[in-house]
Amino acid sequence: MGRLFGTDGVRGLANGDLTADLALGLSQAAARVLTQGRHADELRAQGKRPTAIVARDPRVSGQFLTAAVSAGLASSGIDVLDAGVIPTPAAAFLVGDIRADFGVMISASHNPAPDNGIKFFSFGGTKLPDAVEDRIEQAMTGEKLAPTGAGVGRIRRFADAEDRYLLHLLGTLDVSLAGLHVVIDCAHGAAAGISPQVFSDAGARVTVIGSDPDGLNINEGVGSTHLGPLQAAVLEHGADLGIAHDGDADRCLAVDAAGRVIDGDQIMAIIALSMKARGQLTDDTLVATVMSNLGLKRAMAEHGVRLIETKVGDRYVLEALAEHGLSLGGEQSGHIIMSEHATTGDGILTGLQLAAEMVRSGRSLAELADVMTVFPQVLINVRGVDRTALEGHGVIAAAVAAEEAELGDSGRVLLRASGTEPMVRVMVEAADQGTAQQVAERLAAIVRDQLAA
Numbered sequence: 001m002g003r004l005f006g007t008d009g010v011r012g013l014a015n016g017d018l019t020a021d022l023a024l025g026l027s028q029a030a031a032r033v034l035t036q037g038r039h040a041d042e043l044r045a046q047g048k049r050p051t052a053i054v055a056r057d058p059r060v061s062g063q064f065l066t067a068a069v070s071a072g073l074a075s076s077g078i079d080v081l082d083a084g085v086i087p088t089p090a091a092a093f094l095v096g097d098i099r100a101d102f103g104v105m106i107s108a109s110h111n112p113a114p115d116n117g118i119k120f121f122s123f124g125g126t127k128l129p130d131a132v133e134d135r136i137e138q139a140m141t142g143e144k145l146a147p148t149g150a151g152v153g154r155i156r157r158f159a160d161a162e163d164r165y166l167l168h169l170l171g172t173l174d175v176s177l178a179g180l181h182v183v184i185d186c187a188h189g190a191a192a193g194i195s196p197q198v199f200s201d202a203g204a205r206v207t208v209i210g211s212d213p214d215g216l217n218i219n220e221g222v223g224s225t226h227l228g229p230l231q232a233a234v235l236e237h238g239a240d241l242g243i244a245h246d247g248d249a250d251r252c253l254a255v256d257a258a259g260r261v262i263d264g265d266q267i268m269a270i271i272a273l274s275m276k277a278r279g280q281l282t283d284d285t286l287v288a289t290v291m292s293n294l295g296l297k298r299a300m301a302e303h304g305v306r307l308i309e310t311k312v313g314d315r316y317v318l319e320a321l322a323e324h325g326l327s328l329g330g331e332q333s334g335h336i337i338m339s340e341h342a343t344t345g346d347g348i349l350t351g352l353q354l355a356a357e358m359v360r361s362g363r364s365l366a367e368l369a370d371v372m373t374v375f376p377q378v379l380i381n382v383r384g385v386d387r388t389a390l391e392g393h394g395v396i397a398a399a400v401a402a403e404e405a406e407l408g409d410s411g412r413v414l415l416r417a418s419g420t421e422p423m424v425r426v427m428v429e430a431a432d433q434g435t436a437q438q439v440a441e442r443l444a445a446i447v448r449d450q451l452a453a
Contacts, residue, residue: 004140005133007313009119011108014061018116020068027072027104029139030120033132034102035078039123043101049153053098055083055091055161056106057190057248060215061116065106069118073104074153076145083161085213087190087249088119089346090165096125096343097164107190110225110246113216125343127315162194169198169349172341175359178203181239182355183255185230187223188213189247195348199243202352207237218247224334224347231259240358241365243351244334251334252347254354256365264334265296267354269372271336272305272328274357280327280340281305287320287329289313294412294429299372312416314345375411376433378440380426385451387417387424399446403428403439411436413443424451 004010010026012018035050043050052073056062062085070080081100083091088105095103103121111117120128120136128136182204186192192211200206209229210222222229224244234242234255242255254262268286275281285306288296292309300307308324310316314337317329321339330336335345342349358365390396400413407413411430418425426444430436 003134004137005130007315008109009105009117011111011115011117013114014059014065014116018065018118020064023065023068023118024072025140026118026136027069028076028144029136029142030102030104031073031076031078032139032142032145033136034120034122039099040101049077049079049151050101051079051081051098053081053083053091053094053100053103053158054106055086055103057088057108057218058085058188058192058213058215059108059113059116059218059247061114062106065116065118069104069106070155074155076153077147077151078153080153080155081158081161082155083158085190085193086161086165087194087346087348089250089342089344089349090161090194092121092125092344093165093168093342094125094158094161095121095123097168099123105248107248109248109250110219110223113218113220121343127318127344166194166198166201168341169352170201172349173202173352173356175356176203177352177355177359180241180355180358181205181207181237183207183209183230183233183237183239183242184351185210185222185233185242185244186249187219187245187247188217189219189223189245189249191245191249191348195243195245195249195351198348198352199355204355207233207239209233223247224251224253227253227255227261231255231261235259241355243354245347249347250345252336252350252354253334254351254365256369258366260366262365262369263374264330264332264336265293266369266372266374267334267350268292268328268330268336269296269299270357270368271338271350271353272300273303273371274353274360275328276303276305282325282327285324285326287317287324287326289317289331290414290416291427292332293372293377294375295373303371318344375429375431376436377427377429378433378436380440380444382424382426382444382447382451384422385424385447387422387451389451390415390417390424390447393450395450396446399443403443407435407439411439413439415443415447
């Protein structure tokens with residue numbers, strides 16, 4: 001059996017892979033592991049119980065999973081504050097805001113409705129390192145906390161959860177958004193109840209799509225993975241920009257007034273230069289993953305911003321931000337972290353700051369995005385191969401070196417083994433689409449031939 005935790009919590013088909021029994025056992029194990037810190041010890045010394053926040057996105061399966069998680073926590077002596085349907089970054093913020101011992105978010109993010117997931121935030125609202133996740137997984141087979149009488153936990157509604165988060169978001173702005181017309185695509189997800197309200201309270205004129213979650217339509221044809229409806233709505237309404245969230249609102253992609261997509265790399269470039277100009281970009285440094293476009297690296301170099309690259313995954317971006325004490329990082333997918341205001345990626349916060357820079361600068365989103373030239377990028381997934389043999393493979397390494405020499409400074413090559421499937425990802429960037437496609441296809445053929453399973 002493989003590791004239970006993936007790149008972002010425990011995720012799978014709800015009531016198939018991710019059952020109520022698993023959710024119950026996982027929460028009981030988490031209760032034991034995540035209440036071993038100083039804060040929990042102080043509470044116990046005062047005769048008080050630890051507290052956990054539980055939240056979810058609007059998937060219908062989130063209802064029974066919330067019940068199972070809450071039961072596991074309360075039966076372990078944890079007081080549960082049920083925050084209902086809120087974005088993932090809201091759950092993370094609230095853990096820190098009320099000094100809860102930990103938090104649980106039930107969501108499968110941008111995945112389709114039948115999937116769901118369980119992720120944990122530790123004291124302060126930060127994601128768990130691998131070692132702590134491993135301890136939780138090990139604790140699932142150990143003795144459970146089982147208080148009786150007055151020692152069992154209580155489950156209460158967190159009545160002002162949304163209001164606390166909304167006020168936090170508004171407090172990050174230094175300008176009014178009056179005069180801007182924004183279309184917001186909520187992906188029929190957790191953003192529906194708050195993102196339009198925040199932008200409206202900030203002064204913007206707001207048009208909303210994808211804001212009717214029914215538990216089954218999350219991410220279905222809308223949101224950050226389906227930008228067509230947002231592009232059409234921006235053009236139809238003559239809006240200044242469009243903002244697209246995913247199901248749990250930890251991502252943000254954008255569309256300019258002409259309907260052009262502005263991806264996470266471009267958003268990072270805009271926000272990084274804005275923060276640098278205002279003296280808020282720590283050490284004039286941005287953190288991004290190796291999948292970020294070459295154009296981002298070039299744009300940052302031209303403007304005196306150092307770029308630190310990490311492995312793919314927001315947890316690695318977060319680790320680099322913490323290690324170096326930095327203020328901004330993210331991924332091409334629109335998962336962007338501003339550590340002054342958030343402990344994880346926050347799509348609503350990102351959208352607000354993007355809109356605020358339009359107001360501060362008096363420039364359109366298209367003008368701001370032109371700071372970065374996006375290099376054509378081709379990604380080919382080579383399936384059914386021995387991914388474990390990629391590293392150190394002489395023939396493949398030689399082929400990559402030859403293509404990189406031919407591309408020179410006008411492109412780059414990245415080969416990456418999938419962490420979960422028998423697959424190798426071949427990514428090529430070049431000055432034109434045709435060259436990128438040809439190089440990617442040549443390398444994909446070599447990988448397929450050399451690593452055939």
